[in-house]
Amino acid sequence: MAHEHLEKLYNVLDESTTILHQQLKTSFIAAVIEAGEDLASGNVMQEDGVPNDEAKKKLTALFDQIKLATYEPEEIRQAIQLVLVKAIKVDGIEPNKQVTPDAMASLATFMVTVFAQHLPKKMQVADLAVGTGNLLFGVMNQLHNARQVAVKGYGIDNDETLLAVAGMSSTLQQLDVDLFHQDALDNLLFKDIDVVVSDLPVGYYPVDERAKQFETAAVKGHSYAHHLLIEQSMRVLKPGGLGLFYVPSQVFSSEEAAGLTAWLAKSTYFQGLLNLPEDFFADQKAEKSLLVLQKPSPDVKRAKQILLGQFPDLNDRDAFATFIDKVKDWAAANIA
Structure with missing residues (x-):
């Protein structure tokens, strides 16, 4: 029915x-x-x-x-x-502007419940590359349904059409969301966010002068937009806040990986990197992983051992149940 x-x-x-x-x-x-x-x-x-x-x-x-x-x-x-x-x-919409699959919202929501087992009654969730809002709204709805928390959302995009879709969608769903049509690497009008979740666009950021304001900027030439967006997202999190980023699986193999890795080690708690199921992607080059970062705070722990692995096929219920148990065991041993 x-x-x-x-x-x-x-x-x-x-x-x-x-x-x-x-x-x-x-x-x-x-x-x-x-x-x-x-x-x-x-x-x-x-x-x-x-x-x-x-x-x-x-x-x-x-x-x-x-x-x-x-x-x-x-x-x-x-x-x-x-x-x-x-x-x-x-x-014929280009790949960077396509809809994030539902399963990625579910996986992100699961990771929120792992790292924040006692969720506040009110939460703020943001996406600095919100697009049509599918990922942000999916996480907001699932957090509300799973834990009965009130969720306030914030979304940014520089594509007016995609943002109009997000506005229409949030209105129909009656969600509490503020949407901003701007460059996400410019000054932002919100802060103290509990969770940032984003399926990051991949490519070069064209405004070199603005990129220089970020530690993840390239030493020469254009910087990677996804590196800069990770750093900007971590800035708006409150201490102990969680950053969940869908990034290219080869993110730590690129020419600029050293700069990103150095910044992560110095400025964040690098808590996990989980590869998505291969059958999510028609092309191996398009494969993504979920990068899990946490903003340092006396109230949270840097993982003794980074969570590494691969999400199993979501249709294999036994394998996924086993995976969830392993993640919970990891959390108990490393961040509890």
Whole structure:
């Protein structure tokens, strides 16, 4: 029944997006935003006769099928994610802007519960490369559902379209989120964050003068954006806060790895590095790992032995249960 409930919302979003895509003659992802905003407002926006009256009638009939109050935030997020997967194919969206898979939100949430077994009643979670918000919102929802904590979110992105998707999605889910359209390496308007989680974009950061403000900047030429974003993220964490970063699996094999490693050792507690399952990625070069960092504080411990390993296939329940037990044993021996 729950599956049919989610499927109904997805079908309405998909059909309404397709109609708006044709009517507005715009990108599919822009039509996703329009469809979501219309659903949230309960009114089909019509400007200069577009969409036409017939299309508006169809859209109104579609949206009337959905009672948002009957949906959990996670159901809404999942339905939007499925439509975004289609948008990626239709629009040919580049890899750095694609949707972070649900499983990565689940793995990040699990690591939060490992390192913060007694969560505060109110938490602040941020993503400095928020994109469409799928990772941030997934973690927020799962933390709330698992531990009944109130979660405030912060997201930054310099892509106006992706941020508009995030805004529409957070509105439909009724999440407490502040979104900022800016360069994440500029001055930020929030601090004392409990958890930063991010699927970091990979590539060079073009503004060399700004990069020089960071210890992870390259000695010569452009710096790696993902190195700088890790450092910036750790700055906004409160002491003892947790940084969870999806990074290229070869992050410590690059030309700039030495500078990153030196900064990590000096400025953070480098707590873990876990490779994601290989079947997550069609191309070996695209494989990622979860880097686990903690901001130093008298209240937390630097791990005696760094957590290293590989997440098992999530469909192999026995293997995953064994993995969870091993991580809990590691936590008891190293950071408890």
